[in-house]
Amino acid sequence: MGILQGGRLVQWMDIAAAVCAQTHAGKICVTASIDTVSFKRPAYVGEILTIEAKITRAFTTSMEIMVSAWSKSVSSTRKHLISESYFTFVAIDEEGKVSPVNAVKPITPEDRKHYDEAWKRKKRK
Numbered sequence: 598m599g600i601l602q603g604g605r606l607v608q609w610m611d612i613a614a615a616v617c618a619q620t621h622a623g624k625i626c627v628t629a630s631i632d633t634v635s636f637k638r639p640a641y642v643g644e645i646l647t648i649e650a651k652i653t654r655a656f657t658t659s660m661e662i663m664v665s666a667w668s669k670s671v672s673s674t675r676k677h678l679i680s681e682s683y684f685t686f687v688a689i690d691e692e693g694k695v696s697p698v699n700a701v702k703p704i705t706p707e708d709r710k711h712y713d714e715a716w717k718r719k720k721r722k
């Protein structure tokens with residue numbers, strides 16, 4: 598159909614989230630859960646994709662990562678949000694046991710909003 602498969606996009610989003618989590622934790626992290634993923638717009642063959650992963654909050658051994666995916670055609674500067682979701686990663690040590698991670702300090706009001714909402718999402722799990 599000339600459009601990106603949803604599962605392929607989720608795989609790429611998972612990789613971006615893993616890079617983000619492991620960069621924060623400084624250790625291996627595994628995907629514990631992925632919140633609802635919605636596909637807001639198709640990405641067409643030949644378009645350029647940007648995937649952005651950002652840590653919203655670190656708990657004891659887990660971290661919430663917000664991932665957004667954008668597409669744009671080569672000839673345009675306008676990018677479109679195609680998908681976004683929250684991923685939870687858990688840090689593990691050399692023995693495969695869960696391992697503590699450093700806290701995240703929100704800086705901007707938007708950071709604070711995501712930080713507070715992350716706690717509500719965690720409580721719902």
Ligand SMILES: CC(C)(COP(=O)(O)OP(=O)(O)OC[C@H]1O[C@@H](n2cnc3c(N)ncnc32)[C@H](O)[C@@H]1OP(=O)(O)O)[C@@H](O)C(=O)NCCC(=O)NCCS
Pocket residue numbers: 627628629630655656657658659660685687689695722
């Ligand atoms: C994720 C995993 C390491 C958690 O291990 P566990 O023994 O259940 O760990 P705990 O119960 O001690 O919980 C550890 C943390 O993980 C969080 N967690 C566990 N399962 C979770 C889930 N399904 N969703 C969100 N967070 C989860 C807990 O809330 C806790 O967070 P905190 O320490 O920050 O408060 C384990 O379930 C696992 O290895 N899963 C497979 C991971 C994997 O292979 N992923 C790739 C996809 S196949």
